[in-house]
Amino acid sequence: MKKILEIKNLVKSFKDKEIHKDISFDLKAGETIGLLGPSGTGKSVLLRSIIGLEEIDQGEIYFHGKRIDLLTEEELYPIRTKISYAFQNGALFDSDTVFENVAYPLFEHTKLSEKEIELKVVESLKIVNLENSLELMPSDLSGGMQKRVGLARAMVLDPEILLYDEPTAGLDPSNIETVVEVIRKFKAKGISGIFVTHDIPTAKKICDRILILKSGKIAFNGSVEEFENSTDTYVQTFLSGQ
Amino acid sequence: MTFNSIKNDMKVIGEIIILFKDTVRCLFSRPFYLGRLWEQIVHLGIESLSITIVIGVVTGLVMTLQFGYGLEKFGGTLYVPAIVSLSIMRELAPIFTSLLIAGRIGSGISAEIGAMNVTQQIDAIRALGTNPLRVLVVPRLVASMISLPLLATLSAFMGILGGLVIAYVEFNIPAGFYLNKVLSTITISDVFGAMFKCAFFGIIISILACYRGFKTREGTRGVGSSAKWVVVRASIVILISDFFLSKLLILMFD
Known part of the structure; x- marks a missing residue:
């Protein structure tokens, strides 16, 4: 499979605290990577760094072979329509309806008519089972529903890569299952993904490959089978700790 | 005042100038958010009409009363x-x-943008491939520059009308005489000078408020303190810059 995203020797610090010391990995077309690790190891920071929401200190990030970590904020905007980000809490625009939230990227980046946008929004909301919530405000939705609207908004432009920041955190089992189904549908559409989570059973269901962060470095990088059968002490400790 | 606090203040001033410069750059390039601009004009301008009229009328009443009794002695x-x-x-x-x-x-803008910041909505705007300056700052800046001069002109008009009522009731100054005197005193440069000052104050209010909104941290407490920061700073800057603008306008037109 073709590599669509490559991270090379990424280093990131906040003031004196070094979050990432040397991170290198790649993402192949159609693949979903599960990014695991204890809290505070910089999983979300890594996702934010990939799309330039955080500036990295050193290293290189390539998208389809083109270096993107040196691009300016304005130059990154078109890239962000291809690499989408689903925020942990949804980060919905709280003064806009569900329809306006999901339609926002379409109004910004396409020349579709209002009717076409409406159809596209309904289609996206159908995938997350919220097609009847068009006129609701984010405050009318539960946490799980907000995450699903956030997912619908993140995928409405048909991105190539979707970065999921803990989409199942804080959800009940039924909502987790719904989100898992949504991500499976995205995979079926050919969207690659990086899935940050603490939820190992869900990661094993969705992901093709597992990465584990430890002390700013990648402690494990392998398939789900390799992950399950790993004899590495840290992976074992990590698995048993869950 | 320590060296560090002066250094911090200089940094804040520098960041505000950069924000203004970047916003001006966005003003002259696509995309334009006319819908959002109209929303802000309604919010800033039209929804402030009633309070502006009240303040204008009351100012006229009080000023006429005070000047009337003060000058009556002489x-x-x-x-x-x-x-x-x-x-x-x-x-x-x-x-x-x-x-x-x-x-x-000003406090509303900073609280709104601050709340968006702490709930990652600003990050969401960026992550969705759009520029928060175009989406949030430009409409507020332009709306302030348009609304504030118009509101101030209305306020002045209402103040002069309020003055007319008190001049007639308290000091028996005929309405015709009052209006003639007003029209012969106020020149078009006074009106445009006032509008120019207000457009400048509009820039000050909106840029300070947006800047502080973007810098808001520490959750809801941060939102509250940002609102306070804007009101205090904007008021001080308006009052100080008013002196220099007044001097400039006098040099230009008097």
Whole structure:
């Protein structure tokens, strides 16, 4: 499979605290990577760094072979329509309806008519089972529903890569299952993904490959089978700790 | 005042200038958000109409009363229309309206953008491939520059009308005489000068409010302190810059 995203020797610090010391990995077309690790190891920071929401200190990030970590904020905007980000809490625009939230990227980046946008929004909301919530405000939705609207908004432009920041955190089992189904549908559409989570059973269901962060470095990088059968002490400790 | 606090203040001023420069750059390139601009004009301007009218009328009433009784002692009651209208048009309406808007709208803008910041909505705007300056700052800046001069002009007009009522009721100054004096005293440069000052104050209020909104941290407490920061800073900058703008306008037109 073709590599669509490559991270090379990424280093990131906040003031004196070094979050990432040397991170290198790649993402192949159609693949979903599960990014695991204890809290505070910089999983979300890594996702934010990939799309330039955080500036990295050193290293290189390539998208389809083109270096993107040196691009300016304005130059990154078109890239962000291809690499989408689903925020942990949804980060919905709280003064806009569900329809306006999901339609926002379409109004910004396409020349579709209002009717076409409406159809596209309904289609996206159908995938997350919220097609009847068009006129609701984010405050009318539960946490799980907000995450699903956030997912619908993140995928409405048909991105190539979707970065999921803990989409199942804080959800009940039924909502987790719904989100898992949504991500499976995205995979079926050919969207690659990086899935940050603490939820190992869900990661094993969705992901093709597992990465584990430890002390700013990648402690494990392998398939789900390799992950399950790993004899590495840290992976074992990590698995048993869950 | 320590060296560090001066250094921090200089950094803040520098960041505000950079924000303004980047916003101006966005002003002259696509995309334009006309819908959002209209929303802000309604919010900043139209929804501030009633309070502006009240402040204008009350200012006119009080000023006429004070000048009237003050000048009556020296037989100068007939100078009331000229003094009241000139002071309202040149200073009181622009300053009172701008301070009102700094309190009402400046704090609102910073609280709104601050709340968006702490709930990652600003990050979401960026992650969705759009520029928060275009989406949030430009409409507020332009709306402030349009609304504030118009509100101040309305306020001045209402103040002069309020003055007319008190001049007639308290000091028996005929309405025709009052209006003639007003029209012969106030020149078009006074009106445009006041509007120019208010457009400048509009920039100050919106840029300070947006800047502080973007810098808001520490959750809801941060949102509250940002709102307070904007009202205090914007009021001080408006009052200080008013002196220099007034001097500049006097040099240019008087």
